[in-house]
Amino acid sequence: MEALKIHIPDNEQYRELGAYIESVRNMPGPLINVLHKAQGIFGYLPMEVQAFISRELDIPLSTVYGVVTFYNFFSMTPRGKYVINVCMGTACYVKGAGKVVDYFKDELKVGEGETTEDNLFTLTTARCFGACGLAPVLMVNEDVYGHVDRKKVTEILKKYRSLG
Amino acid sequence: MSLITKYVLISIDEDTLIAGARKVETELKRILEELDLSREIMVVETGTMGIMGKGVVILIQPDDVTYVNVTPEDVREIANEHLLKGRPVKRLEFTGKIDQSVISFRETAQELKKQTRVVLGNSGLINPESIDEYIAVNGYEALGKALTEHKPEEIIDIVKKSGLRGRGGAGFPTGLKWSFTAPLKNKPKYLVCNADEGEPGTFKDRLIMEGDPHKLLEGMAIAAYAIGAEKGFIYIRGEYTLSINRTQKAIEDARKYGLLGQDIFGSGFSFDVEIKKGAGAYVCGEETALINSLEGGRGNPRVKPPFPGVQGLWQQPTVVNNVETLSNVPAIILNGADWYKSIGTEKSSGTKVYTILGHVHNPGLIEVEMGTTLRDIIYKYAGGVKGGKFKCALVGGAAGAFLNEEMLDVRMDYDHLGEYKAVLGSGAILVMNEESCIVDMLRNILFFFKHESCGKCSPCRIGTAQLYMLADKIYSGQGTDEDLDQMLTLSEAMSTTALCALGQSPYLVIHTADKFFKDEIEEHIRRKVCMKDICRMNGAEHK
């Protein structure tokens, strides 16, 4: 088979990932840990990064790709600076999570899974977060917001826009 | 040494952190300094107190006063009025009824009603980040007893006799599960704790780990001793940052105390635990999928047999147990099988931790005896239905069943629910008032299954997509009687042909929705109306 022609740059980010891979090389089944780390470094997992991991861990690229696409946590497209993740779990759903998504679509003029033109926001939905006491719930990156309504949506967007 | 006169327990969990618990804590400590009370009044961080959605929660002991929705601005008033003058601040006092389960923890703290607090007993009373506090409430005593007084076979015997059944969903007898793996000679063997907790509306395992992580570790060590495993993994859902951090700290502390690691209690038994983070897939909660994920691959379920107990992680014998299951084990070893059997019903012993959510006044977490009725759980503990009359409850999460008003008096345990072909599942109870629409709910749940199907077997990969499409047709006013019939037959076929329980599960929600709410579904089909005005009839925009 023809060798893969993906150019892998040699820079700080790859060196950091390379060092991490060295440190877990002997641990059994390290792939998911490495992917967590790589997404932390790069923000997402483009083909080059996957090819690098495949080469370094000596795991077929198809396997790496198979794992990346299996888990919701991993993304192959760049995300906005702030990822808005609305919980669509049953408990949030009965409390109106569907409407919350609509408010965001309205305000941001993007659909689910899309990123705004200024690369500031990505709108996504997720399964139950396990924070149902606060339904409907959403997360912006690591921050959690509960009891979300239309007013809160506007406030949240305002807050992150002002942070830039 | 000075005398502590009062304790202020502040609940630190993900809900209260969001509400600003840290700010309240800092302010509290600052004001106590200022009032020169900091040597008499101790501020203690604890896990959940079972009160959800009510902001920052603090409990003042021994006065037994709980405050909710506390903000940093309220702290001075609490300090001045209550701590200094002994006059509780009525405005912030919690009066809801879910308090009962919390009260039952407190009573037990005073040696009363021991039975209702097997798993959550320490939660909200001790600092989960302190191994010393856990040891002070008899922590790790059961492990010591197990290792020094019992042979592994005897532990299995006790657990078998106790009647403990798996709390992860299927309710498989725990002692029996262990007895398949224990006699196998292949080494190494593994013990895996399933903390993936993906069932919608369930977060009991998160709060158990946040509130009392050492209890889980102790349960794991005892289980490992019983089956002869030297290595354990806890597979924790990736989003559960606080659980991961607290459990990690607990592991490190236990190692320092020699309660994990080599030659525990000088018994020659060695056991260590490692945390693995999940990456977001519901199906990874299925035990064989979880094992594949632990190995670093796609989380597709495996064909059974071979069962994991014989060939699991890296093809070695592996026992997979739920967090709550394992957290029951120390108390069983300490107090004996007969004690445990005396709680709950004849065939389902012990307690069950539920998360109760949706249209109720006091959503939250409770631990009650097996066999408590659904009515008591909703009306006694969760404060009753909010915003209208009771319509139904979805019990057991997406993989569960709808129960309507006639079923309110059903006793919640494996067998009584089984009589109605319902399940206890993970213990999620989602209450819906009469303002909710069953078609809308069903469509949401079927979307979940479609989204989470791992695609390995065709009945589920194709079936879940079809079921969602059919439900969506009904939801948008395009449905026919045949569509409903097809949903019923298709889900039934899936229940017998899908590889894992994910593909088998839609059967139950669809059939219970049809059984109890056929009229409402037919209204959507024949008259093209949604009486609750929720469904987007007439093909309006939908996902």
Ligand SMILES: Cc1cc2nc3c(=O)[nH]c(=O)nc-3n(C[C@H](O)[C@H](O)[C@H](O)COP(=O)(O)O)c2cc1C
């Ligand atoms: C789709 C699916 C998801 C599951 N999710 C979980 C889960 O999140 N936590 C859990 O403990 N068990 C889950 N289970 C059940 C496990 O397969 C397994 O039965 C359980 O972990 C065994 O532990 P127990 O005997 O202590 O209950 C799931 C099963 C299926 C089919």
Ligand code: SF4
């Ligand atoms: S039933 Fe569904 S989730 Fe389970 S193996 Fe088949 S496709 Fe995967």
